Amino acid sequence: MRVGTLVCVPQVVVDVVLKPEISDPQGQAVLGALGRLGHGGISSVRQGKHFVLEVDGTPDEAELKQIAETLLANPVIEDVELHLPTD
Amino acid sequence: MRIGVLTFPGSLDDVDAARAVRLAGGEPVALWHADHDLKDVDAVILPGGFSYGDYLRAGAIAARAPLMREVVDRAHGGMPVLGICNGFQVLCEAGLLPGALTRNSHLHFRNRDQALRIERADTAWTASYAAGQEIVVPVKNGEGRYVAADADLDRLEGEGRVAVRYVGGNPNGSARDIAGVTSENGRVVGLMPHPEHAVEALTGPSTDGLGFFTSVLKAVVNA
Numbered sequence: 001m002r003v004g005t006l007v008c009v010p011q012v013v014v015d016v017v018l019k020p021e022i023s024d025p026q027g028q029a030v031l032g033a034l035g036r037l038g039h040g041g042i043s044s045v046r047q048g049k050h051f052v053l054e055v056d057g058t059p060d061e062a063e064l065k066q067i068a069e070t071l072l073a074n075p076v077i078e079d080v081e082l083h084l085p086t087d
Numbered sequence: 088m089r090i091g092v093l094t095f096p097g098s099l100d101d102v103d104a105a106r107a108v109r110l111a112g113g114e115p116v117a118l119w120h121a122d123h124d125l126k127d128v129d130a131v132i133l134p135g136g137f138s139y140g141d142y143l144r145a146g147a148i149a150a151r152a153p154l155m156r157e158v159v160d161r162a163h164g165g166m167p168v169l170g171i172c173n174g175f176q177v178l179c180e181a182g183l184l185p186g187a188l189t190r191n192s193h194l195h196f197r198n199r200d201q202a203l204r205i206e207r208a209d210t211a212w213t214a215s216y217a218a219g220q221e222i223v224v225p226v227k228n229g230e231g232r233y234v235a236a237d238a239d240l241d242r243l244e245g246e247g248r249v250a251v252r253y254v255g256g257n258p259n260g261s262a263r264d265i266a267g268v269t270s271e272n273g274r275v276v277g278l279m280p281h282p283e284h285a286v287e288a289l290t291g292p293s294t295d296g297l298g299f300f301t302s303v304l305k306a307v308v309n310a
Contacts, residue, residue, distance in 0.1 A: 063095075
């Protein structure tokens, strides 16, 4: 971060999707709508959740991983991806 | 016999659950999610509804409510806990029961009278029934599809952990027609259908649901 720029709060992004073996009727409904709209080239839709967390100070990867895996996602049915700020 | 009924923001069926406890001969005790006081209850019911508006996942935020810490601790010590509908979702999210409840396969909210088979008549909440007995109680949910990994489903079946099964049609696409499951020790039971709505001829399709609430009174006496 350069002096004189806006202070930016580190953002951590967490993406949650249903595990491949769990059927996703909402994604299938979207796929059906796409077909009706003439977008026949889309063969599958999986719907998920996208979380943006603003973190005070330096993000603690272990803590964020725990948040993602125990609250934001249910590991019984969902996979989770944690994206930490790169700079 | 003091049976707690835990109310979260968005609970709907806590009053019916308390009424079912009273009709069964127990003393219902109102519990509030934000307290740390179980008020010396002998068992706890987590009622149906839409706690926290089903935000994040149905039951996910309620499962982390302050009083749930005490409920989980006491459940591990053998206190009977029954989760009905949203309460079942809370128990799965809290890790007291295996599996998860997801959006119904047909995406519709399903509200109807539902036939069920009692698979386990030796849990704290089903001992008033006979194994194999069929009952009819209302079912009403949008996220009631029970799922777990195939290996986990096989294990649950092998251990006899399926407490209640849908018969005469599966309302939500639940794996293996599972309507409710039990903990290993039979003290914690969760199910999507609503026995508390079938305790009086005037308001329910039957009085078949009353057995859940009479069962726990015996379970607490025998504990």
